[in-house]
Amino acid sequence: MKIMFKDYPLMKDKKGSIPLFYPHISKSSSYAMKKVLSGRWIGQGPLVDKFEIQFSKKFCSGMSSIAVGSGTDALHLAYLLANIKKGDEVICPVFTCTATNIPLLYLGAKIKFADIDSDTLNISIPSVKKLITNKTKAIVFVNYGGLPCDLKELKKIANKNNIKLIQDAAQSLGSKYDNKPIVNFADFTIFSFQAIKHISSGDGGLLCIKDKKLTKKALRMRWFGIDRLKKQGGTWENDIKEIGYKYQMTDLGACLLLESLKEFNKIALHRKKIFNVYLKKFSNNKNIKIINKIGNFTHSHWLFTIITNKKDYLQKKLRKARIETNQVHFRNDRYSIFKKSRNRNFFPNMNSIEKKYLVLPVHTKMSINDANYVADKVNQILK
Structure with a gap:
C-alpha cells in the first residue's frame, strides 16, 4: 500500500506555543512520590492494590480491576482471557491506535477490520x-x-452470536452509557494511563473483568504465572502451570494515579469546557464538520476532531501560528504488519475521510483563552 501522507513532526515546546497534548500531573504528586521513594515498595506494592480498589469503585462498578504496565498489556491479557487463539477471527476497528490490534498478532488471530x-x-x-x-x-x-x-447494539450482537465483547476505553475514561459505567456493556474493558491520557502514570493500564472467576487467573498471568500472594505468604507450591508475563504496575505509577484520581472531576470539567468552546465557535462554520454526537451517553472529551476538505492547508497555517495539530491515529490497514487484513474496498467511510480529519488541542495546560485563540484562528483560516 502506498502511504500518501506523513504526519507533522512534534512541535518544539516554546513559550506561547499550544501543543496538541500535555500530561496532567497533580501538584501533590511530588510530595506523595517522596513518601514512596523513601519507603520499602517502589515496585508492585500496597499502592497498586489501593489504586485498583479506588479506580474500580469510581469507574468499574466494583468489578475486578487489574492494574498493569500499559493499556497494551491490558489488551493482551483481555485477549488471552477471552481464549482467543491462532486462527480465530476477531472483528476490530480499522481506525485506532495500533495498540488495539497488535496484541492479536502475538496470538496469531485473524484480524477482520471493520469500517x-x-x-x-x-x-x-x-x-x-x-x-x-x-x-x-x-x-x-x-x-x-x-x-x-x-454499546447496546454491540452487546446485542455479541450476545446473539455468543462472542466476547472487548472494549478499548483508553480514550474514554469517565464516560457513561444509559447513565451506567461503560464497563457494564463489555466482557472486558481496558483503560490506558499513558502520558497523554486523562490521568497518567507515565505509562500504565488497567483491565476490568466482568467475570469474577477469571480474576485469579488474570493476577497470575500479570506476574509470570505465579500466585504472588501465595509466594509472598510462603504457601506457594513453587510451580508455574501457565505462561505469564511481567505486566504489573508499580507503586511509583500508582502513586501518580492516586493523586490524579482526586482531581479527576476537575480534569474532566476543564476538558469539557475547552471542547464546548470549540463546539460553539465552529457551529456556523460550513467548512468544518465536528466529530460529535448527542445521545444517552457522556463524552469524556479526550480528542476534538474535525473534518475539513482543507485539512493540509489548515494544519500548515496553524503550525505557523504555533498551534500543534495532527491526525494522531491512522487506519491500521496502511501498516505492513496488517497486510493480511487489507481490503480497501470494504472501507468506504474510512476512505472518504482519511485525508480530511484533524485533531485540535485539548488538555489541562490550556486555558479557556487558549481554546478561544485556537478556535478563532481556525475560523479565520477556514472562512
Whole structure:
C-alpha cells in the first residue's frame, strides 16, 4: 500500500506555543512520590492494590480491576482471557491506535477490520454485522476520542452470536452509557494511563473483568504465572502451570494515579469546557464538520476532531501560528504488519475521510483563552 501522507513532526515546546497534548500531573504528586521513594515498595506494592480498589469503585462498578504496565498489556491479557487463539477471527476497528490490534498478532488471530461510522469515527455497526462468521471469537471496539460506541447494539450482537465483547476505553475514561459505567456493556474493558491520557502514570493500564472467576487467573498471568500472594505468604507450591508475563504496575505509577484520581472531576470539567468552546465557535462554520454526537451517553472529551476538505492547508497555517495539530491515529490497514487484513474496498467511510480529519488541542495546560485563540484562528483560516 502506498502511504500518501506523513504526519507533522512534534512541535518544539516554546513559550506561547499550544501543543496538541500535555500530561496532567497533580501538584501533590511530588510530595506523595517522596513518601514512596523513601519507603520499602517502589515496585508492585500496597499502592497498586489501593489504586485498583479506588479506580474500580469510581469507574468499574466494583468489578475486578487489574492494574498493569500499559493499556497494551491490558489488551493482551483481555485477549488471552477471552481464549482467543491462532486462527480465530476477531472483528476490530480499522481506525485506532495500533495498540488495539497488535496484541492479536502475538496470538496469531485473524484480524477482520471493520469500517468506521462517518459521524463518530467509531466502529460501524453495519460493517461489524457483515463480518460475523461461525469463526468469530470476539468483537473489539474503541470509543474514539471519548465518544462511546453504540454499546447496546454491540452487546446485542455479541450476545446473539455468543462472542466476547472487548472494549478499548483508553480514550474514554469517565464516560457513561444509559447513565451506567461503560464497563457494564463489555466482557472486558481496558483503560490506558499513558502520558497523554486523562490521568497518567507515565505509562500504565488497567483491565476490568466482568467475570469474577477469571480474576485469579488474570493476577497470575500479570506476574509470570505465579500466585504472588501465595509466594509472598510462603504457601506457594513453587510451580508455574501457565505462561505469564511481567505486566504489573508499580507503586511509583500508582502513586501518580492516586493523586490524579482526586482531581479527576476537575480534569474532566476543564476538558469539557475547552471542547464546548470549540463546539460553539465552529457551529456556523460550513467548512468544518465536528466529530460529535448527542445521545444517552457522556463524552469524556479526550480528542476534538474535525473534518475539513482543507485539512493540509489548515494544519500548515496553524503550525505557523504555533498551534500543534495532527491526525494522531491512522487506519491500521496502511501498516505492513496488517497486510493480511487489507481490503480497501470494504472501507468506504474510512476512505472518504482519511485525508480530511484533524485533531485540535485539548488538555489541562490550556486555558479557556487558549481554546478561544485556537478556535478563532481556525475560523479565520477556514472562512
